[in-house]
Amino acid sequence: xxxxxxxxxxxxxxxxxxxxxxxxxxxxxxxxxxxxxxxxxxxxxxxxxxxxxxxxxxxxxxxxxxxxxxxxxxxxxxxxxxxxxxxxxxxxxxxxxxxxxxxxxxxxxxxxxxxxxxxxxxxxxxxxxxxxxxxxxxxxxxxxxxxxxxxxxxxxxxxxxxxxxxxxxxxxxxxxxxxxxxxxxxxxxxxxxxxxxxxxxxxxxxxxxxxxxxxxxxxxxxxxxxxxxxxxxxxxxxxxxxxxxxxxxxxxxxxxxxxxxxxxxxxxxxxxxxxxxxxxxxxxxxxxxxxxxxxxxxxxxxxxxxxxxxxxxxxxxxxxxxxxxxxxxxxxxxxxxxxxxxxxxxxxxxxxxxxxxxxxxxxxxxxxxxxxxxxxxxxxxxxxxxxxxxxxxxxxxxxxxxxxxxxxxxxxxxxxxxxxxxxxxxxxxxxxxxxxxxxxxxxxxxxxxxxxxxxxxxxxxxxxxxx
Numbered sequence: 447x448x449x450x451x452x453x454x455x456x457x458x459x460x461x462x463x464x465x466x467x468x469x470x471x472x473x474x475x476x477x478x479x480x481x482x483x484x485x486x487x488x489x490x491x492x493x494x495x496x497x498x499x500x501x502x503x504x505x506x507x508x509x510x511x512x513x514x515x516x517x518x519x520x521x522x523x524x525x526x527x528x529x530x531x532x533x534x535x536x537x538x539x540x541x542x543x544x545x546x547x548x549x550x551x552x553x554x555x556x557x558x559x560x561x562x563x564x565x566x567x568x569x570x571x572x573x574x575x576x577x578x579x580x581x582x583x584x585x586x587x588x589x590x591x592x593x594x595x596x597x598x599x600x601x602x603x604x605x606x607x608x609x610x611x612x613x614x615x616x617x618x619x620x621x622x623x624x625x626x627x628x629x630x631x632x633x634x635x636x637x638x639x640x641x642x643x644x645x646x647x648x649x650x651x652x653x654x655x656x657x658x659x660x661x662x663x664x665x666x667x668x669x670x671x672x673x674x675x676x677x678x679x680x681x682x683x684x685x686x687x688x689x690x691x692x693x694x695x696x697x698x699x700x701x702x703x704x705x706x707x708x709x710x711x712x713x714x715x716x717x718x719x720x721x722x723x724x725x726x727x728x729x730x731x732x733x734x735x736x737x738x739x740x741x742x743x744x745x746x747x748x749x750x751x752x753x754x755x756x757x758x759x760x761x762x763x764x765x766x767x768x769x770x771x772x773x774x775x776x777x778x779x780x781x782x783x784x785x786x787x788x789x790x791x792x793x794x795x796x797x798x799x800x801x802x803x804x805x806x807x808x809x810x811x812x813x814x815x816x817x818x819x820x821x822x823x824x825x826x827x828x829x830x831x832x833x834x835x836x837x838x839x840x841x842x843x844x845x846x847x848x849x850x851x852x853x854x855x856x857x858x859x860x861x862x863x864x865x866x867x868x869x870x871x872x873x874x875x876x877x878x879x880x881x882x883x884x885x886x887x888x889x890x891x892x893x894x895x896x897x898x899x900x901x902x903x904x905x906x907x908x909x910x911x912x913x
Contacts, residue, residue: 458640461576463546463554471540472525472533473498474549478567479529479675480520485564487513497551536676539650544665546571554578558587562694562720566673570649573669577617577640578695585615585639586760587696589717591710592626592703593735598879599869600626600703600735603727605633607700610753612637614762619644619695621688622657622670626702626710631660631668641668644691646684648672653680689713698723700756701747704738711738714747723759725750730868732912858882858890863899863910870907 466474477488477498490512495501501509502521509518525533539545548554548569556578559565571578580586588611590604608618608630618634620627622643634641643664647653649672652661664670673691674684689709693699693716701724704710714724724747729736743749750756757763858880865879877887891908894900899913 458574458576458579458581460574461554461579463548463575464552466540466547466549468533468537470497470499471536471547473502474547474568475533475536475675476502476521476525476529479532480517483513483517483521485567487517488567492550532675532677539676544573545649546575548575548578556695558695558697559691562690564690566691568673570672570674570676571669572649572665572671573667574640575669577642577669578671581615581617581639583615585617585762586698587617587619587642588756588760589619589692589696589699589713590626590630591620591692591699591701591713593705593708593710594623594625594627595735596625596629596703597733597735597867598865599867599871601629602875602879604629604702607702607727607753607756608633608641609637611756612639612641614753614757615639616757616760616762617642617696619692621645621685621692622652622661622664624654624656628657628660630702631664635663635667642695643668643670644688644695645670645672646674646688647680648674648676648678650676651679685709686712690716693717693722694720696722697760698725698756700725700727700750701739701742702727703729703735704742705734706737706741708738711742714742723748725756725759727751733868736868858886859893862887862890863894866900866908866910868910870903870909872905872907876908 477483477491491501491509492498494512495504495508506515506518506522509521513521536547540547546554546569548556548571550560550565550567554575555565555569559569559578569578577587590608592600592604596604604626612618612634616639618630618637618639618641620630620641620643622628622631622645627643631641631643641664643661645651645653649670652658661670671691672678673687678684689712693713699714699717699722701710701714704714714726718724724742726739726742726747726749728743728749728751729739731737731740739747748755748759754763754765758765861880861882862876865876871879873884873887873891876891877884880887882890891900895902897913898911900908900910903909
């Protein structure tokens with residue numbers, strides 16, 4: 447990846463917020479928790495009277511001119527015990543280090559949200575508030591969203607894009623959901639760009655609970671953000687509100703995996719509606735989780751294959767050169783006896799039959815076992831396989847071990863095929879996904895190829911045939 451000249455991204459300086467007096471906090475809370483007032487009604491009152499504490503000093507008749515008699519009466523009624531508890535609880539919460547409330551009147555309020563069509567009046571933040579703003583060199587934020595039931599490939603892609611974008615200083619925004627969201631947060635957590643989780647609960651709650659360790663890490667190294675009052679529980683109606691903030695905070699949204707009617711597509715639509723870029727990673731037509739992304743691309747989203755595609759669109763990297771314009775050999779699967787597949791680990795050179803012990807390394811063709819020790823090199827037309835490390839078993843070890851090896855081989859084949867999924871992948875990726883030794887993965891790949899269940903693609907990648 448070719449980064450923009452100018453060195454590595456700089457760390458962001460810490461940012462402070464305006465401290466609120468108790469009566470100011472109570473006034474902001476009163477306006478944001480009054481049922482049916484909504485963002486539009488709240489902004490009408492702020493435009494008419496100024497800050498919330500000034501609004502709350504107005505008469506019922508004055509307020510009614512802007513929000514109607516029923517809402518004016520609610521605003522002027524004595525506060526309930528639940529409301530007074532919320533004010534006290536929020537005040538105590540704000541005393542903790544790294545806890546902030548950012549209001550529309552605060553200079554620390556994110557400019558990207560302020561320019562949106564429905565900016566929340568208050569943001570509750572746990573963590574680094576500076577991540578809600580561009581970096582020292584103007585590095586923006588990009589949202590990464592996708593399926594909760596993500597494939598292993600999808601999670602890996604989300605983590606890869608988050609790490610690479612974060613390393614370039616881009617802040618990664620997501621929603622703390624399981625699947626793609628969690629993978630993106632983990633990928634960006636330790637990068638200079640950092641990560642922001644916008645949640646559909648109060649900032650003092652974690653949903654789903656399985657992501658509690660992740661939320662704790664983000665609160666320490668990134669930022670957890672909510673527009674909802676503290677102690678708010680997860681409700682279905684909260685998440686579309688959350689999605690609009692995810693879409694608006696950055697300059698674009700990357701959809702990694704999405705089913706045809708995924709909530710991620712709603713986030714992408716919201717991003718497009720507010721003038722943000724929409725990126726999508728294409729996938730196999732056989733994969734349900736790829737259909738949403740493929741549809742976005744068909745409708746005009748930018749197809750991305752590498753993090754550099756996004757960085758280049760942001761002016762943070764040079765575009766990757768078109769491989770068609772580069773001189774040199776074209777990689778591909780061997781179609782004739784003289785062609786060579788991209789280099790991989792070799793197979794024993796010994797050819798013949800017999801029993802005994804021995805070791806051998808090299809490349810070549812042949813079957814059987816050799817007697818003695820030796821090394822050799824060679825070339826051949828068949829797909830090479832790495833020989834087992836160490837001593838081979840002799841015949842008298844033998845019969846029971848061969849049955850065990852066959853069962854293990856079958857199990858390895860199933861696991862490799864399962865982890866391969868619908869999208870092409872190189873062998874080293876399959877080794878990482880399965881956790882199996884490299885030799886076991888290569889042996890499984892050979893067996894699957896001979897069975898016609900996988901095939902090789904250009905660039906040394908493997909794809910399932912669906913057989």
